[in-house]
Amino acid sequence: MEKNNTILVATGASLDVAGLELALAQHQYRVESVTNGAHALQVAAAGGVALVLLDVTQAGSAELELTGQLAHAEPGRRIPVVLMSSRPSQEEQQRAGRAGADGYFSLPLATTSVVDNVLLAVQGRRIGGYELEVNYHMMAAASPDAVVLLDMDSGRPVDLNHRAEQLLGRSALELLAMPLADICDPAELAAMMERVHAGELAVHRISFRHSSGRVVECEVRGVRINRPDRRLFHIRLVDVTGTQRAQALRIGQEQLLEMMARGAPLQETLLALVQLVESQSEGVLCSVILLDEDGMHMHCACCPSLPPAYSALLEGMAIGPGVGSCGTAMHRREAVLVSDIQRDPLWAPYLELIKDFDLRACWSMPIMQDEHTVLGSFAMYYRTVRRPDAEEQRLIGVASHLASIAIERARREAELLRHRTHLEDLVDARTAELSRAMQQAELSNEELQAALENLSMTQEELVRRDKLAALGALVAGVAHELNTPIGNSLVTASTLADHTAVLARQLEAGIRRSELETYVGQAREAGDILQRNLQRAASLVASFKQIAVDTTDAQRRSFDLEPLLFELLTPLWASLPQPRPRLVMDIAPGLAMDSYPGPLSQALGHLVDNCMTHAFGTQPGAEPTVTISAHAEGSEVLLAVADNGAGIAPDHIRRIFDPFFTTRLGAGQSGLGLYITHNIVTGVLAGHIDVASTPGFGSTFTLHLPMTAPR
Known part of the structure; x- marks a missing residue:
């Protein structure tokens, strides 16, 4: 065992010190943990410290001055110091470099990754035994994306960051020990590397297999790193599985709405909805339960992935405050999320009935027509104990909303069909009633026609009488008006004739001048009278002629x-x-x-x-x-x-x-x-x-x- 075999950990954050001790013990290192900078300086000054893992929150002020103090705490020897940050940033990483840090990585980090960083800083190697530059490892640790450094000769990673471990669901030890082609399509990986070698700068799509078995769709960018002693390939991975699923969900929603618009049967629409949701989440089994018109009993409308025997158990069951996930959700009118069926009291009465179906989690969302009317429920079952994340909660909300649209449309169409049938019956009855009324109207019409003819004859007779009466009045008035001037003219003319006869006799016997003058005066007076009366008669006749207005001479x-x-x-x-x-x-x-x-x-x-x-x-x-x-x-x-x-x-x-x-x-x-x-x-x-x-x-x-x- 080497003399300097202590790994000093100075942090106030939660770190798996026990796991770190166990992992580093395999490499003949012991771990000593302190919680403040002063204590860390004492331990480092005492000697035997191979490396210090220092939390930036313990490293002093913004200049991280404790980094340099720890590095030179033991006289005659420099101690490597690696900084850990729970809130990494480019600016903080630069300050760490200026303070003399030998490494910098972000927390939280898996124990194996911490061990890798320790071995890299102390021995200049990874667990796999490859010597690498410290700068690349620091860059990978601070990268917001999953990063893998691939040895092109062996096909195995020689370095990677914690995000790559999370993305692929495997520890650094596992990934460093296997060719990368084992968890992806080798042809896709080889094609990408070949294009990069040819100078093509493009984003490539490669499917990786997660440790759980699910497929992780990634957009991959690769860059060859030229070194004289090794052919390396830098790969950056971006998970686009969520983006693809979001796009598939959007397309599926559009297709469902199109099915509803063209009047597809409800069963067909619900089946498409269930298949869409099941494609969005690994291992999910979906069901659509409808609530009967009595508002109390359930009916399994679409449960294609659930065992038929389980679907039969749901048929006709009454909803209530403790009837599993679906019955409770419809009763409460709110989502019910059961992460462990075996331990949840809502499922306790039914555990014996469902023991053979291997159902461990059930999330149910009521399908609402409005805030008071429940149409049914949409449920997502899993065979593992789990709670929904935010995306899965949004997914079940979207599914219940689409189901609500489909069910409400189907019910409205059924109601319209009932109304149409009823309307046809009403039309038939009304038509028969109108036929009878028409017959009666025809009889009444004949009677009215006869009455109208009598009325017309009576009206014509009255008009004729009115015209005759008016004509009689007119004739009487005209006769009266013309009688006066004509009568006056006749009297004057007869008087003048008498005077003329007297004058003729006087002429035979001899007439005196005075008699002739008298006659001339009488004749003049008679002429004036005749002229006035005839003029009056002419004026009356002219007014009668104006009854018919003649506009031919009117000037416009x-x-x-x-x-x-x-x-x-x-x-x-x-x-x-x-x-x-x-x-x-x-x-x-x-x-x-x-x-x-x-x-x-x-x-x-x-x-x-x-x-x-x-x-x-x-x-x-x-x-x-x-x-x-x-x-x-x-x-x-x-x-x-x-x-x-x-x-x-x-x-x-x-x-x-x-x-x-x-x-x-x-x-x-x-x-x-x-x-x-x-x-x-x-x-x-x-x-x-x-x-x-x-x-x-x-x-x-x-x-x-x-x-x-x-x-």
Whole structure:
């Protein structure tokens, strides 16, 4: 045994000192552990220390000055010092080098790896017996990735870091003792090395076998290290198994959603879901349990990997607070994670029933439609005792959510089918009911048709009678109006004839001048009477002719409404006899129209004449006033003639635009003015006319005229 055979460990962190003692004893080294720097200096100064493992938290200030003190604690000899850090960083590693450290690695580290670091620093070799530079080992220990240094001649690793041990599930002793090709595809490894030798810088994909048997997909980068005495190959490994599984999960989710969208059967969708989840985790056996509509009993919907006898046990079982993982999860409406079935009280009543199925762990997540409605449960079984990690908990959450979508869609489709069937029954019943109602309606229709025909005949008879009555009134009025001037003309003409006969006799006997002058005066007076009465008769006939409005001679032009109305109404009002009503003009300026000013003036004249004839009597009251207003409304002009006179009786309103209707028939009125106005407004001017009246408070006639009359 060498004189300097003590490995001094100075750390306040948890380190497997007992395991380290046992491992180093095989190499004739003893371990002494201290917890502070002062004690470490005392032990180092006493002599016999081969190497110091110093925790950076015990190494003094930021300059790690205890490193140098320990290295020179024994006079005449330098003691190697290797720093250990639970929070390694590039900056700290550089400070360790400046402080004189012989090595630097990160904690936690497996005992075998610690032994490797000790032997490397003390003897300059690994357990495998290869001499390497200390700098490479320090670099590998601080690397965030798994790193392996491969001897190309033997095919075995000569150095590796702790992350490589974790990635491959094997200790450094195991890995250093076997060719790397034993745990991967030799052809893939050889192809990568060949490409690197050819100068290709690329990422290669190689599958490694974990000690548990699972496949670890890695992205590998390799660099050849040129040394005169050995062919070495630096390999960096990055585990992409999780990335691949995440991508497979995403693709599987998309495929499941597509199956749901195209209406795939529920059993087919759930089977695809279970197979997807089972591909994401090693050794998992999945099941989907549905809760019956009674909300109490379970039904095994999809359990392809579980023993059929176990699935049969679940069929029809009632859920509850202590019914295994699935029954409890559905009862509680929350996830139930049982890591050891043999020791969990939820499974105690069923251990005898499931003893032959070798199920050791079961994680169950309820499948929820909403926060109150449970559809079933999604379970993940394992044949080993284990708890889920964060990724597995996320996976079971995703699975239960997808199952919820599939089950809810299937139930909605079943409900729609029931509704569709019920709707068809309702349609059939309603169709039969409608057929009966149609038959009754046809009978009623025939009766209504007969009644309508009788009503039409009655209406036609009433219209005919109304027309005859109106015609009779018209004839009476026309006869009365024409009778006066014609009668006066006849009397005057017969009187003139008598005077002419007397004059003829006087001429035979000799006529005096005075008699002739008398006759001439009588003849002149008779001529005047005849002219006035015939002129009156001609005027009546002309008004009758205006019933049919002839627009062939109407002149269309663009004009401003305001000056047109002032030109029309100013002389018209001045010609009225006193006392005449007050005229109020409220005409918006700039009302440009493209229409027929002549017919418009004629219609307005009839309205004013109607107002003067019917609105104002001799009864006392407010000052008689006629208001003419006009303003634009959209593409129309609203022209109104209003008075504050007697108004129109309600039973007369509906007839005022009828031809020959007048309340003053026989008093010089023919009842054609408003009818002619109506024809002009609705025909020539392409508008319409409204009337509003309150007896005793006046009337308002409103013309709705387009600014541009149709051509």
